[in-house]
Amino acid sequence: MISVGITGQAGFVGTHLYNHLGLQPEKYKRIPFEDNFFNDASLLRNFVKQCDVIIHLAAMNRHPDPQVIYDTNINLVQELIDAMEIEGVTPHVMFTSSTQEELDNLYGKSKRTGRELLELWAKRKGASFSGLVVPNVYGEFSRPNYNTFIATFAYKLINGEQPKIITDSIVKLIYVGSLCKFIIKQIDFKGVERVDVPSDFERKVSSILALYEQFTTLYKDKGIIPNLADINDVNLFNTFRSYIDYKSTFPLKLEKHSDNRGMFVETIKLGIGGQVSFSTTLPGITRGNHYHTRKIERFTVIKGEAKIQLRKIGSDEILDFHLDGNEPSYVDMPVWYTHNITNIGDEELYTQFWINEWYKPEDGDTFFEEV
Numbered sequence: 001m002i003s004v005g006i007t008g009q010a011g012f013v014g015t016h017l018y019n020h021l022g023l024q025p026e027k028y029k030r031i032p033f034e035d036n037f038f039n040d041a042s043l044l045r046n047f048v049k050q051c052d053v054i055i056h057l058a059a060m061n062r063h064p065d066p067q068v069i070y071d072t073n074i075n076l077v078q079e080l081i082d083a084m085e086i087e088g089v090t091p092h093v094m095f096t097s098s099t100q101e102e103l104d105n106l107y108g109k110s111k112r113t114g115r116e117l118l119e120l121w122a123k124r125k126g127a128s129f130s131g132l133v134v135p136n137v138y139g140e141f142s143r144p145n146y147n148t149f150i151a152t153f154a155y156k157l158i159n160g161e162q163p164k165i166i167t168d169s170i171v172k173l174i175y176v177g178s179l180c181k182f183i184i185k186q187i188d189f190k191g192v193e194r195v196d197v198p199s200d201f202e203r204k205v206s207s208i209l210a211l212y213e214q215f216t217t218l219y220k221d222k223g224i225i226p227n228l229a230d231i232n233d234v235n236l237f238n239t240f241r242s243y244i245d246y247k248s249t250f251p252l253k254l255e256k257h258s259d260n261r262g263m264f265v266e267t268i269k270l271g272i273g274g275q276v277s278f279s280t281t282l283p284g285i286t287r288g289n290h291y292h293t294r295k296i297e298r299f300t301v302i303k304g305e306a307k308i309q310l311r312k313i314g315s316d317e318i319l320d321f322h323l324d325g326n327e328p329s330y331v332d333m334p335v336w337y338t339h340n341i342t343n344i345g346d347e348e349l350y351t352q353f354w355i356n357e358w359y360k361p362e363d364g365d366t367f368f369e370e371v
Contacts, residue, residue: 005031005051008058020180044083066106073110090127135199139176140242172199175235227271251329274356281349288340296356300330305345
């Protein structure tokens with residue numbers, strides 16, 4: 001069992017990394033970190049002495065005064081080094097730097113200098129150190145107008161605003177899930193190294209905006225799952241839809257067509273393909289209580305009464321949606337939300353399920369956790 005601590009655990013990458021480590025509880029023990037540990041030397045020292053591996057993500061990305069960014073980031077590194085020195089511990093330290101290292105700005109300089117300080121500490125102490133130089137990271141739950149332009153584009157378009165392109169450059173991008181998997185693979189490394197983390201793909205800023213405008217027209221406005229060319233498009237789509245306000249958006253009602261034969265409901269228009277399933281559920285029975293990290297999934301109630309529940313992994317808030325087959329409706333399952341569906345009526349519940357990929361037992365992307 002390897003004890004792993006993440007400074008900046010509550011941040012964008014930190015949250016995802018903490019959750020990804022949680023997928024392998026038999027191998028990794030997660031040591032909780034809180035931001036206030038940097039304000040109390042005793043708490044920080046107690047944290048470092050519990051860790052076999054420390055992944056230092058805590059950093060300031062934006063501030064009106066660039067000097068504040070530089071000073072803050074260097075101070076965080078120095079406080080971490082001081083805590084390890086005092087406790088006499090030498091965990092494997094992993095530091096996420098940025099490709100902005102080579103740019104003439106104080107943020108980039110703070111990342112380069114921080115990496116160099118930790119590298120010197122590791123060499124002096126005979127510890128392992130991985131200095132990861134990371135390209136632009138995007139993914140679900142990133143903060144708009146702060147972490148990435150992709151989050152800003154998605155948030156603005158979903159909320160009826162038109163984003164503006166400042167510089168239409170070609171950008172190297174890595175999905176936060178890809179970065180987490182890369183970091184976890186580095187945990188067993190012994191030695192001192194600087195690592196250039198490879199990007200998933202490169203794309204012009206304007207092409208990302210065009211794609212997100214398409215997602216807005218098809219998915220947000222019409223409920224059509226767009227055609228996603230590859231895993232990068234899937235990741236961009238999951239990122240886009242993570243900015244939808246689920247509380248106010250779902251469930252969405254569908255048009256019901258009735259005649260003397262019965263009724264017909266068009267549940268989904270597929271631009272992507274995938275797998276559609278149908279089930280009946282007896283009264284009082286609950287299905288699900290699991291979550292996915294990549295799959296796109298829709299639950300549609302055709303007949304009967306159902307309660308669908310969602311809870312974001314790591315959160316205590318439960319979202320309850322009540323669906324009635326007399327007014328057919330659906331709820332989409334966001335990634336990293338455990339979910340279930342319960343028949344709360346007196347008759348059989350008819351539910352249609354759609355998912356964007358065929359089920360593969362060897363890679364099911366299904367993790368069980370009670371809502």
